[in-house]
Amino acid sequence: MSKNIRWTLARNRAIQTLGKFSIETFPLQLFKLIDKIPHLAIMSYLEMCKQLNEQAYSNNHISVDWVQEHLADGSQDAALLKMSNSKDTIILYNSDLFASGITKQRIRYSIAHEIGHFVLKHNFQTMIARDGLSSSEYIIYEKEADAFAATLLMPSSTFSNEVSVSKLREQYDVSKQAAEIMVDTLTKKPFALPSIRLQNFRLSxxxxxxxxxxxxxxxxxxxxxxxxxxxxxxxxxxxxxxxxxxxxxxxxxxxxxxxxxxxxxxxxxxxxxxxxxxxxxxxxxxxxxxxxxxxxxxxxxxxxxxxxxxxxxxxxxxxxxxxxxxxxxxxxxxxxxxxxxxxxxxxxxxxxxxxxxxxxxxxxxxxxxxxxxxxxxxxxxxxxxxxxxx
Ligand SMILES: [Zn+2]
Ligand SMILES: [Zn+2]
Ligand SMILES: [Zn+2]
Ligand SMILES: [Zn+2]
Structure with a gap:
């Protein structure tokens, strides 16, 4: 267990992930990427809820709220669910954006963050929860997953010369907050960018x-x-x-x-x-x-x-x-x-x-x-x- 936050490793892993699965188009198509990663799948809370009710795991009807509370660690956005009976891991996400008032860009970031936990092999027992982790380990994992997510969605080597918050939001389909942090990093902390470049890319x-x-x-x-x-x-x-x-x-x-x-x-x-x-x-x-x-x-x-x-x-x-x-x-x-x-x-x-x-x-x-x-x-x-x- 490393004690320090592995910033560069987390960012470089994001670039390597994109390169390995030949993801070259931005805004990043998350479903396309997840589809290519072995043993990783994605499902909305609603889809999981339907599947559980169809398979009748329980005599009681399972609600979407139950899925969110018990399988997704209560997260409003997304969570990682490690299946106990197989090697598979499922990213669960909240698709009911209208009811929750959450933006699509925030869900995108959360999904990218969960991919980060998976790729960085953050060793959680059953799901990404605080259970069984000291709070300092939890914080380290969260920061690494965030660094991974920002790089996965916005690899800096694909930026044009003039970068602005509005341009990043448009070209990478990210939230205002995520774009602002990226612009801040570019201007004040260039050392916090990945040390490897994405070879092929295009902006769609x-x-x-x-x-x-x-x-x-x-x-x-x-x-x-x-x-x-x-x-x-x-x-x-x-x-x-x-x-x-x-x-x-x-x-x-x-x-x-x-x-x-x-x-x-x-x-x-x-x-x-x-x-x-x-x-x-x-x-x-x-x-x-x-x-x-x-x-x-x-x-x-x-x-x-x-x-x-x-x-x-x-x-x-x-x-x-x-x-x-x-x-x-x-x-x-x-x-x-x-x-x-x-x-x-x-x-x-x-x-x-x-x-x-x-x-x-x-x-x-x-x-x-x-x-x-x-x-x-x-x-x-x-x-x-x-x-x-x-
Ligand atoms: Zn008709
Ligand atoms: Zn008339
Ligand atoms: Zn997390
Ligand atoms: Zn039509």
């Missing part, structure tokens, strides 16, 4: 995206889904079947409360599609076509006849123009309203049955393909024009 697109709002609930969505076809992000109170932007069937990328996973896996790619603001009943307060003020009880705009509520039409997109009815549809009548689902203002398709939405049907929203093509084109321009010295 920052994870800038807007989470779609839920007009039907102040609490936001319970389930989020990322669509790999149109890169759109949608949400709902139940798992969604169809993508609301492109209408394609979603391939099981819907996580209960676990927005953190979507952030980690797809953060840099998420597309923002245009929307029309609607209220909690899916109704607009201004006509999206002629901009007249409308009454909340109006189904149709009294000026131009546009249907004012976004909902399922029950009609499916088709290449045959004759199968698509286009005139004299009464959407408020049940026979024309499909599955009856009220939809948010950005919905081109019904998330429940995949039919066209009333806003999509009336061409009030730009077709997703048009917006997607524009975005892809501007991304290509971004890459080719970037930081050329001539």
């Amino acid at each position: 697109k920052p994870r800038n995206y807007a989470i779609p709002s839920d007009p039907f609930s102040l609490l936001g969505f319970k389930y989020y889904a990322y669509c790999s076809n149109c890169r759109g992000l949608t949400g709902g109170s139940s798992p969604q079947v169809f993508c609301t932007y492109c209408g394609s069937k979603l391939k099981a990328i819907s996580y209960e409360y676990d927005f953190f996973k979507i952030h980690e896996l797809f953060g840099g790619q998420i597309m923002k599609y245009s929307e029309i603001k609607v209220d909690s009943s899916g109704h607009v307060d201004t006509c999206p076509r002629c901009q007249s003020d409308v009454h909340p009880n109006d189904f149709y705009c009294p000026i131009c006849g546009t249907y004012l509520i976004n909902q399922c039409t029950g009609m499916f997109e088709t290449n045959d123009p004759f199968t698509m009815q286009s005139e004299h549809l009464n959407f408020e009548l049940e026979e024309n309203s499909g599955c009856g689902m009220k939809l948010p203002g950005y919905a081109r398709f019904c998330t429940n049955c995949g039919a066209v939405s009333t806003f999509g049907f009336q061409d009030l929203l730009h077709p997703w393909r048009v917006e997607y093509a524009k975005k892809i084109q501007s991304d290509v321009t971004d890459i080719t024009d970037q930081d050329l010295p001539f």
